[in-house]
Amino acid sequence: MPELPEVEVVRRGLAQWVAGRTVATVEVRHPRAVRRHLEGSEHFVAALTGRTFTAAHRRGKYLWLPLAESDGSPTGAALVGHLGMSGQLLVEKPSQPDETHLRARFTFTDGGRELRFVDQRTFGGLVVEEMAGGGGAGETTAGGIPPRLAHIAIDPLDASFDEAGFSAAVRRRHTEVKRALLDQTLIGGVGNIYADEALWRARLHGARPTDKLTRGQVSDLLEGVRDVLGEALAQGGTSFDSLYVDVNGQSGYFSRFLAVYGQADRPCPRCGTPIRRESFMNRSSYSCPTCQPRPRARRS
Ligand SMILES: [Zn+2]
Helix, strand or coil, rough: CCCCCHHHHHHHHHHCCCCCEEEEEEECHHHHCCCCCCCCHHHHHHCCCCECCCCCEECCCCEEEEECCCCCEEEEEEEECCCCCCEEEEEEEECCCCCCCCCCEEEECCCCCCCEEEEEECCCCEEEEEECCCCCCCCCCCCCCCCCCCCCCCCCCCCCCCCHHHHHHHHHHEEEEHHHHHCCCCCCCCCCHHHHHHHCCCCCCCCCEEEHHHHHHHHHHHHHHHHHHHHHHHHCCCCCCCCCCCCCCCHHHHHHHCCCCCCCECCCCCCCCEEEEEEEEEEEEEEECCCCCHHHHHHH
């Protein structure tokens, strides 16, 4: 499943290859791809045809591309995308054969490469949404954000991320630290893989109660999150000058630096203890039994 670094790689690809181009045609190949566009497929197509994508932005795992009229004035709306479990946004030559799971195709007035939304499991989707306070042309600023994304917390990689505020909010919660990391209202963009990697770096078991963590432990955890996201982004960055806007690098670049995720029974890179796999929130969690001891049960 794409997490923050993968979605950021996609955003960079879109900024490079799609921003500034004007949509000629939109073809919706599967209604599920636009199911969150409540006015329907035809309305989705009409809202995009003839519009220009002005930029590519990201908040958490969502992407949005603001739209402009042909004269360059903003429409007040944006194309918002979420990749779900398996979604890909690909920039390809029109002559390239259609992918088996092609869900939507955008062609451009310059006749160049198409933007294709490919999604095997169809958990991802596209929607055109009015920006907050939007409506008529020119009413919204370039810094606006689609309302459905407004609740998502700022990324830990963003310079405006509030470290002290995050630390206080985490320690106020009565929950397990891994749940807090996965809570997109507390911290954006961290999924199962990077949560496990950050917890290993901070030597914390995911079931540790957040209200018992010290400021130093939360600070170590945040450093772990930032480092692992930054390193993953750097790895993803190696391939994004290719025209294939890759989000499926999991078997490639992920495996090279993962310390614990998916590494059950392999030695911990720090101490050599075999990595354990546990069930957590219906998924697998990976940790080192020595570096990350389970918390003692709370007294009731
Ligand atoms: Zn270890």
